[in-house]
Amino acid sequence: MVNKILIFGGGYVGSSLSTLLAQFYEVVLIDKDEKKVKLINSRESPIDEPLIGQYLKHKKLNLLASTSFGDHIESTDLVILALPTNYDEDTNRFDTSILESVVSQLNDHNTKAKIIIKSTLPIGFTNKIKSLYPNLSIIFIPEFLREGSAVEDNINPSRIVIGGTKENTHEIVEVLLKISNNSPQVLYMGSSEAEAVKLFSNTFLAARVSLFNELDSFAFEKKLITKDIIRGVTSDPRIGEGYCNPSFGYGGYCLPKDAKQLLANYEDIPQGMLSAVVNSNNLRKEFIAEKILQKSSKMIGIYRLVMKKSSANFRESAILDIINILQKAGKEIIIYEPLLNTDQDMLKITDDLKYFKAASDIILANRIDEDLADVTDKVFSRDLYGEN
Ligand SMILES: NC(=O)c1ccc[n+]([C@@H]2O[C@H](COP(=O)([O-])OP(=O)(O)OC[C@H]3O[C@@H](n4cnc5c(N)ncnc54)[C@H](O)[C@@H]3O)[C@@H](O)[C@H]2O)c1
Numbered sequence: 001m002v003n004k005i006l007i008f009g010g011g012y013v014g015s016s017l018s019t020l021l022a023q024f025y026e027v028v029l030i031d032k033d034e035k036k037v038k039l040i041n042s043r044e045s046p047i048d049e050p051l052i053g054q055y056l057k058h059k060k061l062n063l064l065a066s067t068s069f070g071d072h073i074e075s076t077d078l079v080i081l082a083l084p085t086n087y088d089e090d091t092n093r094f095d096t097s098i099l100e101s102v103v104s105q106l107n108d109h110n111t112k113a114k115i116i117i118k119s120t121l122p123i124g125f126t127n128k129i130k131s132l133y134p135n136l137s138i139i140f141i142p143e144f145l146r147e148g149s150a151v152e153d154n155i156n157p158s159r160i161v162i163g164g165t166k167e168n169t170h171e172i173v174e175v176l177l178k179i180s181n182n183s184p185q186v187l188y189m190g191s192s193e194a195e196a197v198k199l200f201s202n203t204f205l206a207a208r209v210s211l212f213n214e215l216d217s218f219a220f221e222k223k224l225i226t227k228d229i230i231r232g233v234t235s236d237p238r239i240g241e242g243y244c245n246p247s248f249g250y251g252g253y254c255l256p257k258d259a260k261q262l263l264a265n266y267e268d269i270p271q272g273m274l275s276a277v278v279n280s281n282n283l284r285k286e287f288i289a290e291k292i293l294q295k296s297s298k299m300i301g302i303y304r305l306v307m308k309k310s311s312a313n314f315r316e317s318a319i320l321d322i323i324n325i326l327q328k329a330g331k332e333i334i335i336y337e338p339l340l341n342t343d344q345d346m347l348k349i350t351d352d353l354k355y356f357k358a359a360s361d362i363i364l365a366n367r368i369d370e371d372l373a374d375v376t377d378k379v380f381s382r383d384l385y386g387e388n
Contacts, residue, residue, distance in 0.1 A: 014082035022063035048312030126191035163194030251316030301360025
């Protein structure tokens, strides 16, 4: 029976799982970031997810955060690893070193607890690490939450994919079902297949975004009405209406890195789609930058660095690469980003919206906001639906 759960990593995945699971189990969240640990212990959200803050404040939770696992490891029944697997541009693969080091520490403590990996992995990683540590019980269960709705997505998961058999994982599935409201289907498969599900799902989404972005580039160039074309295309139920709002490029923590990792996994296997998905995003950003460079604006304003409307992080925001291109072309840039109020490196950043609007000759906005209602004549955006 599961009573106590140890979760490593208090980011989007770890924080949302901790708050939900702590309603039913004793949960200890381990994060090396002291600030995050302090925030959780004073019942404040360590990340920008409104529902996490509400759960921490208003729900009765059996939750403790700490920077080290100390002797909790001896008494835990389940370990969940929600650690970063950033893409390493030098090796062209995920950097799995943090995960590997934590698994090695768990092995040193001879833990008998089942270990769930929730981090996104290169295909084949779980089998590799299982063969290195045959005494550990390691199961990969991909996470499908979206930033901005991390808690909601764990309460109403689209599906639960288990990289293991029904017989070996029934206790774990029970734990995951306990926090969900919608009786999701549970799919059992090998760990490599489950790793592939995660990477193919995100690459599919990246491909979809890229296709609609390229549709928009085409319409823009040919002076056609993008919205009419999208409406006609997405009215086919096989295509469907979601995820079709043009942007400056797909971004965020997961889509860019997962598409690149899947491409890396192909090695010698022929493919054309995957490199196209990665390449298309770069071309889209170059296209947008080129359109801006063609205008004779003196001061280019950038409205927000965040990728999504309600997000508070800039990880892999498409606008960052566009800023880079504009800077290389010698353009003067001012950025409005209330989450950052000091100039960084060579960038002029302000949190004064009025000043920003007055100083900018043109304003690039990946996503339109009410803030810009009085300067629509200056705004350059491809946001057609006002959604992410
Ligand atoms: N963010 C998403 O939308 C999302 C969705 C699905 C899957 N994932 C995957 O889940 C994993 C985690 O993503 P995230 O967004 O929660 O990451 P994150 O970067 O938001 O958080 C990771 C946390 O781990 C902590 N950490 C780093 N090293 C540590 C260590 N040695 N011990 C303890 N804590 C440590 C960091 O301080 C940080 O708080 C990644 O593999 C990611 O690809 C993320």
